[in-house]
Amino acid sequence: MTYILPSRLFFYLQPQSKIDAMMPTMEESNNYHDLVTDQIEVMMQQETKLYSCRDYCKMHGWGPKEARSFANDRKLMLQWSYNVIDFFNLERETAGIALCYSDRFLQNETRGREFLDDTEKYQLLCIASLYTAIKIHEPASITPKAFAEISRDQYTAEELEETEQLLLDTLDWRVNPPTSLEFVRNYLELLPVGLLDEETKATAYILARAQTERALGEYSFVTVEASKIAFSCVQNGLEVLGFGDNNALYCLAAKMDRDYLYFDQEDLRRQLHSVITWETSTIEAVSGHTKGSPYGSNLHDTTERHHLHQNTTPRSVACMFFSR
Numbered sequence: 403m404t405y406i407l408p409s410r411l412f413f414y415l416q417p418q419s420k421i422d423a424m425m426p427t428m429e430e431s432n433n434y435h436d437l438v439t440d441q442i443e444v445m446m447q448q449e450t451k452l453y454s455c456r457d458y459c460k461m462h463g464w465g466p467k468e469a470r471s472f473a474n475d476r477k478l479m480l481q482w483s484y485n486v487i488d489f490f491n492l493e494r495e496t497a498g499i500a501l502c503y504s505d506r507f508l509q510n511e512t513r514g515r516e517f518l519d520d521t522e523k524y525q526l527l528c529i530a531s532l533y534t535a536i537k538i539h540e541p542a543s544i545t546p547k548a549f550a551e552i553s554r555d556q557y558t559a560e561e562l563e564e565t566e567q568l569l570l571d572t573l574d575w576r577v578n579p580p581t582s583l584e585f586v587r588n589y590l591e592l593l594p595v596g597l598l599d600e601e602t603k604a605t606a607y608i609l610a611r612a613q614t615e616r617a618l619g620e621y622s623f624v625t626v627e628a629s630k631i632a633f634s635c636v637q638n639g640l641e642v643l644g645f646g647d648n649n650a651l652y653c654l655a656a657k658m659d660r661d662y663l664y665f666d667q668e669d670l671r672r673q674l675h676s677v678i679t680w681e682t683s684t685i686e687a688v689s690g691h692t693k694g695s696p697y698g699s700n701l702h703d704t705t706e707r708h709h710l711h712q713n714t715t716p717r718s719v720a721c722m723f724f725s726r
Contacts, residue, residue: 434591435591435592438588438591438592439592441588442585442588442589442592442629445580445584445585445588445629446580446627446629448579448580449579449580449627449628449629450627452576452579453502453506453576453579453580454625454627455502455505455506455509455624455625456509456625457624457625458505458508458509458514458518458624459472459473459518459621461509461511462514462515462518464518469621472518472621473620473621473622475521475524476501476619476621477619477620477621479504479524479525479528480497480501480618480619481619482528483497483500483501483528483532484497484615486532486544486552487532490544492536492540493539493540494615495539495581495583495584496532496535496536496539496540497532497535497618498581498582498583498614498615498618499535499539499577499579499581500528500531500532500534500535500536501528501531501618502579502581503531503534503535503569503573503577504524504527504528504531504569505624506573507527507531507569507572507573508527510572513568513572522556525553525556525557526557526561526562526565527565527569529549529552529553529557529562529565530562530565530566530568530569531569532549533546533549533562533566534566534569534570534577535577538577538578545559546559546560546562546563547559549562550562579628580628580629581614581628582614582617582618582628582629582631582632582635583610583611583614583632584628584632585628585629585631585632585633586607586610586611586614586632586635586636587607589632589633589636590603590606590607590610590636597645598645602643605639605643606636606639606640606643607639609635609638609639609642609643610632610635610636610638610639611635613634613635613638613639613674614631614632614635616674617631617635617674622673623673626670630667630670631670631674633667634667634670634671634674635674637667637671638671638674638675
């Protein structure tokens with residue numbers, strides 16, 4: 403399975419003569435950048451006012467040992483969600499949206515603690531979150547019965563639907579969170595015209611995407627805004643591709659008048675490098691392998707799109723999570 407790039411990025415892979423003929427005028431480009439900037443501003447307002455998340459382990463009085471144990475379970479459930487998404491050939495971004503659902507549910511003072519204290523209820527919450535996210539954000543849904551089978555019948559279709567309703571009520575039906583990957587796409591659109599050739603921009607997108615997926619699994623990032631994570635991911639990707647010395651992203655931040663993008667940016671970038679467990683030399687080697695094609699198999703293998711074997715089914719993977 404290969405990465406699916408947004409349709410606009412497919413435009414970058416056309417012959418240069420065709421790209422030149424389709425390129426907008428300077429005025430059109432400025433208007434487009436204004437629209438993207440406005441969209442980013444709206445997304446930033448949403449993530450702080452409607453979709454923010456607290457450190458709910460600390461909020462519920464958990465100590466460091468309990469929090470570390472939960473963080474591992476959370477990472478395993480995200481891995482399981484990715485496997486389900488990959489098996490059904492859906493968008494991996496949807497798994498991140500599902501995780502946003504469950505995280506925000508757990509910060510609820512009255513209902514969150516009950517699901518946080520009980521491993522089986524937490525697993526059910528994650529399944530319901532993924533089921534709901536797929537139903538809302540994918541063109542086709544997976545039936546509750548199918549999810550019950552995937553969980554090795556540990557949960558019934560009725561329990562899943564009941565939990566889905568509880569989830570939606572707790573979230574006040576706020577189910578369209580701005581994602582880190584959505585910010586990544588918009589940030590790349592705002593880079594100065596001519597800074598990157600289109601093939602390099604597509605590769606930068608893939609490198610940033612891999613980082614956002616890894617960052618999602620780290621509980622330590624649960625309180626960090628998606629816009630900040632995305633900004634660091636894009637900056638890391640550009641640096642790996644040899645564009646780390648220019649001020650393109652800082653010009654971008656200036657356009658948005660968002661000083662907080664600078665706040666602790668270096669520390670966040672270092673954390674992301676640690677999270678994704680890549681050596682810089684490894685990423686550089688990968689980007690070199692994909693010079694001719696951003697869909698190269700070397701990149702696909704190195705970023706470990708499938709943490710589990712590609713032939714593994716969701717039901718067999720469920721044995722890892724639902725047999726405790």
